[in-house]
Amino acid sequence: MSEVFRFLMISAMYENGGNTTQRLLDGHPELIGYPFESQLGTRLVSDHLSGLYPAKYRWPVFPLDGNAGQDYELIVDEECKVRIKTPHASKFRDVAMTLSDADRKRVFLAEMDGRPRSRATLVAAFFKGTAEAWKDRVRSGNARTYVGYSPIVGVDAERILAELPSAHVVNVVRNPWSAYADTKKRPVPLSLAHYMTGWCVHQLAALASAERFPGRAHVLRYEDIVADPVGVLSKVLAAAGIGTSPTLARPSWNGRVLDEVYPWGTIRVPTPAANMATASELSRDEVEEIHQRAAPLLAPFRYERP
16 A cells, blocks of 8 residues: 555453453554454464464465455454444444444455555555444544454464564463463353463464564563553553553543453453452462463563462
8 A cells, every 4th residue: 555554463362461452552542443353364374373273363364366355255353244244143232333344345445446465455455444434433533553453363473564564563461370260251161271272372472573573573461551551551652653642541442431341351350450369260270280381481471370
């Protein structure tokens, strides 16, 4: 695209605070937030990580012989599509939103008209199309940077940062005891072994990308974010050329302050006390097994047994 696409992508293992971070950034006047998880992946994603993480959370893959209309339909985007196409079936059914998928696709295709069909242009058109077609989105007039959140997409940070030169990736990590205790509350939770394998791979990727892309790949502890959201998030935003804002202190959706983050995630109240209380829900055997499985990665994040 002719203009620079300014992009901030949040990544976090499940129940590690990605939704919370996205909601804290939501009300910032310089940011254009995606309404839900921006699940950009397509069914064509297939690599060494495909057995561990769902394709919908990955950086997308598009066919060489396709066209922009087909590309749009390939993007999973489950949370948003369910909300705007079949709102009665969405966990966000009670959230007011005026967005037509047909309108969004029209804007997307207009953005792609005359532009090369690359992953970078397709992703940019998708975010721009969503923002423009969302009729009741709160607009400050000063927003220039788009914000997305897709769980575990940080494992693809190298592709994201190489293809979008103005992009930043923010990896959020939470202590694995609180994280696993929250994921156990899902209707069909992952086993401890499965969950911890995903947790370890994501955090290893986060540390590696921060080394490979200093200043553009960031690692934030959930514990630090909830203790001082304005201070911690402002430092990352500054690296992306974005100013601070008092709105960073409270989670919101489309500018409306939320009393709790749920149903955007299982984390309801993002506070240090609630975080530690969640970790205490585990049995001694679970605490010890998590420590054993995560041991090599605990010291870099300054985590100890709860």
